[in-house]
Amino acid sequence: MMTLTEENYLKALHRLSQTEEAITVKRIALQLGIKMPTVTSMVKNLAGKKFIRYEKYKAIQLTEKGRRQALLILRKHRLTELFLKDVMGLGWEEVHDIAEQIEHIQSDRFFNRIDEMLGHPKFDPHGEPIPDADGKLPFFKAFPLSGCEAGKKYKLTGVLDHDASFLTYLNTLGLTLGSTIEVMTLHGFDRSMEVLLNGKVRTVFSFTICQHLLVI
């Protein structure tokens, strides 16, 4: 009943709702790589179906129905990613693009079976929380490495950039979820940091990289 396009809008809406800024037509257009008038018309469509609240020129909000629907799609995406990695042996850098397609498959049986095979997992290969069948998210706390202190040791629990190039770079450093990251030195001028990975590999992370690594 929902088209693939509508599902992708809901995912984008949900993602945008997780930041402080208001959800605007501009941000949706940027997120999806389409033009603003296209967004305006789809936003009217989604409002008609009660997935969002929308008034001309005002900020857009997901309704409870919309949020729920978005979380169910995220559930399918993240379960798929973990399945591709843990059952099918693909790397964390190659699962996202396939999951972007499989998340639109309509079959409770298929995804419930994946969930069972994986033992009802709580986190995907990038450390993202997997909503349960009711759309409830597991509790989790983690913060970006960019806010960490020198001299302390952290554990990698998630990545915020799913790009294959970024994750492949982490692979070359032997960095996976669970790896330790010790912050050796903090450079104020560009906010880069010298780090020791898994007690073995020494390198420098730019601020951008640090923003994309979640640790506890």
Next chain:
Amino acid sequence: MMTLTEENYLKALHRLSQTEEAITVKRIALQLGIKMPTVTSMVKNLAGKKFIRYEKYKAIQLTEKGRRQALLILRKHRLTELFLKDVMGLGWEEVHDIAEQIEHIQSDRFFNRIDEMLGHPKFDPHGEPIPDADGKLPFFKAFPLSGCEAGKKYKLTGVLDHDASFLTYLNTLGLTLGSTIEVMTLHGFDRSMEVLLNGKVRTVFSFTICQHLLVI
């Protein structure tokens, strides 16, 4: 590059090409449950892309390019069905509908991994041959039970009806690929037959059922 709709037309075209009758607009429309004018316009589109040969009012033919493409989609469909059954533990009666969706996923990596995990299988859960990555089909011989003789024993190697209701019925008889079917009596009046299944279960098969069971 190919839309989902185009892929479904190619599959239908391939299926129709496997009978003796010519491929006509009418038959395509019937197969896909759409109207003839819709078919005419898509047929022109596919001809423009060299997947078929088409001249007004003449029979339609798949080109080598079209046939190849169709076989690659069938490969994805059948690999998926076997994966759903053998890896994910679904029943042969529930895999088809899910495979109809997953066959359109664009990822060589995904399907090659499925192929590997299954050990490069040659037949799907319904006994249909799986084309290899070059579109080549395995050799296989099998004939419908409807052409069999009384007093002889056969082995079930395939089913021609993928409907969940039909396959669920076979489940209740304990009939799976590899089961033995002994033809006890042939009834001329309605071409039904009395059969003994796996040396245990005795029942009667209508002619229609017999047409849908492939044996050797």
Next chain:
DNA sequence: TAAATTTGTTAGATTAATCTAACTTTTTAA
């Protein structure tokens, strides 16, 4: 073989998803 039936095509409309161009509202900044 001519009429009736079936099959196929054309023309034109519809819906979803997109675009560009032009206009309007809101926000920012001089």
Next chain:
DNA sequence: TTAAAAAGTTAGATTAATCTAACAAATTTA
């Protein structure tokens, strides 16, 4: 506080996939 810039909307076009109605060709039947 008004002018400029940014953001948003409307109008109208486009493409893919579908439909119905009307017409045309091919096939079957009388």
